Each structure stands twice: as C-alpha cells, then as structure tokens.
Amino acid sequence: MKLITQASQEAPFQVKEGMQRRLLSYGGSLMMAQFSFEAGATAPWHRHLQEQISYIVSGEIDYCVEGQEPVRLTAGASFYVPSDVTHRVVAYAPSVLIDTFTPMRDEFINP
Numbered sequence: 117m118k119l120i121t122q123a124s125q126e127a128p129f130q131v132k133e134g135m136q137r138r139l140l141s142y143g144g145s146l147m148m149a150q151f152s153f154e155a156g157a158t159a160p161w162h163r164h165l166q167e168q169i170s171y172i173v174s175g176e177i178d179y180c181v182e183g184q185e186p187v188r189l190t191a192g193a194s195f196y197v198p199s200d201v202t203h204r205v206v207a208y209a210p211s212v213l214i215d216t217f218t219p220m221r222d223e224f225i226n227p
Contacts, residue, residue: 175211
C-alpha cells in the first residue's frame with residue numbers, strides 16, 4: 117500500500133527506450149501510475165486482466181485497439197481499456213499519461 121506519493125520523487129522504471137513508468141498511489145484493488153513517453157516512442161501491444169482508465173496530461177498520442185482504427189488524443193482526453201483487450205499507445209510528442217488500474221498490477225510493485 118502506498119497512500120501518498122509525489123511523482124517527481126518516485127524513481128522511474130524504464131519500460132523500454134523512450135518510455136518510463138512511475139508508480140504512484142495504490143491500495144485495496146486500485147492503482148495509479150504515471151507513464152512518460154518521448155516523441156516517437158511506442159508502447160508494445162499488450163493486454164491485461166485489469167480494467168484501465170488513462171488521462172493524457174500532456175502531449176499527443178494515438179490510442180490503438182487491435183482491429184480498430186487508432187484514435188488521436190491530446191492533453192485533457194481520457195480513454196477506457198476493458199479487461200483483456202489488446203491495445204497500445206504511440207506518442208507523437210513528448211507525452212505524460214496517468215493510468216489507473218483495477219485490480220492492481222502486482223508486477224508494477226515488484227518488477
């Protein structure tokens with residue numbers, strides 16, 4: 117359980133080149149994380165048991181769902197990812213997203 121966090125004080129985890137994750141608050145069945153993307157970075161196609169809601173703090177991304185056309189999103193937009201849906205993000209500018217997950221993603225706590 118992590119009740120209070122300051123993103124700038126959390127150590128970044130290098131997900132892949134151009135993409136970092138900072139684990140923010142979590143507890144019970146809910147988790148929040150911050151993802152930072154360099155321009156041109158692409159999150160790999162993936163899916164997970166957890167439901168996810170993402171909020172674009174800054175930047176410009178394509179939200180991609182397997183089998184559908186990408187949707188271009190900018191700061192202030194949000195999107196929902198149902199459980200077990202294959203998806204990814206492509207960053208067109210330096211971008212910051214806040215992601216919430218339920219239930220928590222245990223692999224983020226112990227990478």
